[in-house]
Amino acid sequence: MAAKAVRRLLSEYRELINNETEGIYAGPVSEDNFMLWECLIAGPPDTPFEGGMFSATLKFPDDYPLSPPELKFTCEILHPNVYPDGTVCISILHPPGDDPNMYESASERWSPIQSVEKVLLSVMSMLAEPNDESGANVDASKMFREDRAQYESIVRRCARKSVGL
Amino acid sequence: MTGSIGIPQLILCAIVAVLFYRYVLSPSQTSGSPGLTSGRRPRAAVSPNDIESVRVMFPQISVAAIRWDLERNGSSVSATTEKILNDGFLPEPPASAVRQTPSPLPSSVNGQPRPLGGTGASQAPAPSPSSSAATTVGYSDLVTRYSLHSRLETYRPGTSMVQLSSSPKKNDKASLFIRGRERRDLMILEARKKMEAMLRR
Secondary structure (H helix, E strand, C coil): CHHHHHHHHHHHHHHHHHHHCEEEEEEECCCCEEEEEEEEEEEECCCCCCCEEEEEECCCCCCCCCCEEEEECCCCECCEECCCCECCCCCHCCCCCCCCCCCHHHHHHCCCCCHHHHHHHHHHHHHHHHCCCCCCHHHHHHHHHHHHHHHHHHHHHHHHCCCCC | CCCCHHHHHHHHHHHHHHHHHHHHCCCHHCCCCHHHHCCCCHHHHHCHHHHHHHHHHHCCCCHHHHHHHHHHHCHHHHHHHHHHHHHHHCCCHHHHHHHHCCCCCCCCCCCCCCCCCHHHHCHHHHCCCCCCCCCCCCCCHHHHCCCHHHEEEEEECCHHHHHHHHHCCCCCHHHHHHHHHHHHHHHHHHHHHHHHHHHCC
């Protein structure tokens, strides 16, 4: 059923392990289920996320890579583009044609030439530069716009907590 | 007159009596789902590895709840994770199910069973929408989640990386997993050390 997806994911996994990309890790949670991955994204330097290591799960649909995976943080995080349940809202995770926010160009969105690595790198730059047009977390967007100091201090606390400090 | 109450009638009466007793007089034993599924009872099949792979992703879910769910779905880790992702929590097992299952995991999570009858809020990782603080409260940090406390003391940045790269690069699935997990753990340890240094500054 999902044999094509599993084949593709195995090759992406091999690529990720053999050619390490600075600041990201991703891999299946267990040997017998390739459709659910855990990943780590390092907080980008020179941002309040710096020093933190943020964990998330990637859930792949059976028709991957035709449809995009779903990315959900499994750690405490405050960000305008992350829903309160941890689900990440960025253009690369939206299939073309399905544009809930009406501002994304088709080239930014999901297509089979994207990959887990590109998704994670996009999330890393999302951490550095929130897009406050997409209000996945309205409270966070508001705080980011109106009270940057508080936003940054909460984010710094999340970063410390992510590594147990 | 003779033969109106024979052996067949007695058997019929006995069956009716048994059914009446079973379904009418003691409904409490049959109505619950544990009674219905006990016919298959794949209890022994749940391996600690399956429980651990779910727990690692969702440290806020109790081991007992994970085991109970795996027991009921025939040890399908993906079905259980799917359920947690959709619902945000797993129902706690009834007291009877907890009693029968000794916990093989030496994890600290075992020692603290979730208070039964507590507020539902403690089970759901999603905070109430009214809170403006960080999202997805209730997760444990990565050092705890992957049990890295013991390695934290011996870890020196750079040292383990050398061992890792000198091992032959095999690409079969099993070696990929070993290397992948090691990379994950090292990334966490390194981030922790960097953060410690940042905080000292």
